[in-house]
Amino acid sequence: MNANKPSGYFITISLDAAGQRTDNFLRTHLKGVPKSMIYRIIRKGLVQVNKKKVKPEYKLKHDDKVRIPPVRRSEVEKSCIFTTLDNVAILNDAVLYEDEDLLILNKPAGTAVHGGSGLSFGVIEGLRVLRPDVRFLELVHRLDRDTSGVLLIAKKRSALCSLHEQFRTKGIKKDYLALVKGYWKSRSQKVVAPLLKNALTSGERIVRVNAEGKPSETRFKVEERFALATLIRATPVTGRTHQIRVHAQYAGHPIAFDNRYGDDAFNQTLKVCALNRLFLHAISLCFEHPTSRKTFRIEAPLDIKLNRCLLYLRANKK
Incomplete structure (x- = not known):
């Protein structure tokens, strides 16, 4: 072996980290490295678990020894990390609640939850920069x-598993x-319509x-009516991509300023x-x-733009 060639380093998987896919684990420990590069080093066998080559979907076990290879990052990739530091400070102000198991944010609009699709970082990458001492x-x-x-x-693997199970068994209620x-006529309405996801060339x-899509259900309840619009509370029973947005459009009431399923004429009236x-x-x-087993409910206040819009609509109901 070339003595001048860096050999990487080893990480022993803790109980909290056990159960993660190898690719997701590497994304945590190689901040700023593109997903394409992570998959490439896994395919090449540069990442080893217990001295053996693994696939990206391999789920790590407690006490597994993972070899993290040296990764040469370009100056562009390094700059992404420093740019992250400049842009994630807003996340500190967005924290609604935190304990040993959980961290709950009021996520700002326009912020992705994770990097990808041309974005160098998202909420989760930003939090890992802000909280370098939090292992999970x-x-x-x-x-x-x-x-x-x-x-x-989740700040613990056990909390993540508990909450995922609650989502799977529909034990978590989300309201939007x-x-x-x-004018949404019915005070309450249930939309049951299968949804099919399509990828465009872009x-x-x-x-x-679409009848060939996955079963999907959203419950809607009128909160307040205005001259040209209705404020509704939406409770998704299933959790499909863009479910509330598509079901609202399907019911004949697209959401304001929805750039994919909205109505341009309606948006103009709200400017x-x-x-x-x-x-x-x-x-x-x-x-x-996940720890106390008590029912936990949390609310996130509307931001300034949404509140200002409602104030205007209330003042101009007639």
Whole structure:
């Protein structure tokens, strides 16, 4: 072996880290390294577990010894890390609650939950920069980039598994507020329509109601009515991509400033109240705390733009 060639380093998997896919584990420990490079070094066998080559989907076990190879990062990749430091400070102000198991944010609109699709970082990468001493930080669920509101992050593997199981068994209730086009007649309404995800040539994901899609259900309740719009509370029973946005459109009431499923004419009527972002906000989350086992409910206040829009609409109801 060349004595001048760096040999990387080894990490012994703790109980909290056990159960993670190898690729996800590497993304945590190689901050700023593109996913494409992570997959490449795994395929080449440069990443080894217990001195053996593994696949990206291999789930790490307690006491596994993982070899992390030396990774040469370009200056561009390094600059992404420093750019992250400049941009994630807003996340400190977004923390709603934190304990040994959980960290809960009021995610700002326009912030992705994780890096990818041309983004060098997201919420989870930013939190790992802000909290370098926290050994485990993983998203429990996701929000669309343009959706604001309650976002749940696990600080322990055991908490992540508990909360994932609650999502799987529909033990977690999520409520959203959305401003939609027109007068929503029914005080409450259930939309049951299968959703099929399609990828465009541009790489964007578009979801449509389609009989060949996955079963999907959203419950809507009117919160407040205005002259040309309705504020509704949406509770997704299933958790499909863009579900609330597509089901609202399917019901004939697209959400304000939805750049994929919205109505341009409706959006123009709202520019007078200075709204220029998707009016979809994850207002509350209710679940069983993974340690105390008590019912835990948290709410995230609307941001200034959404509040200002509602104030204007209330003042101009007639």
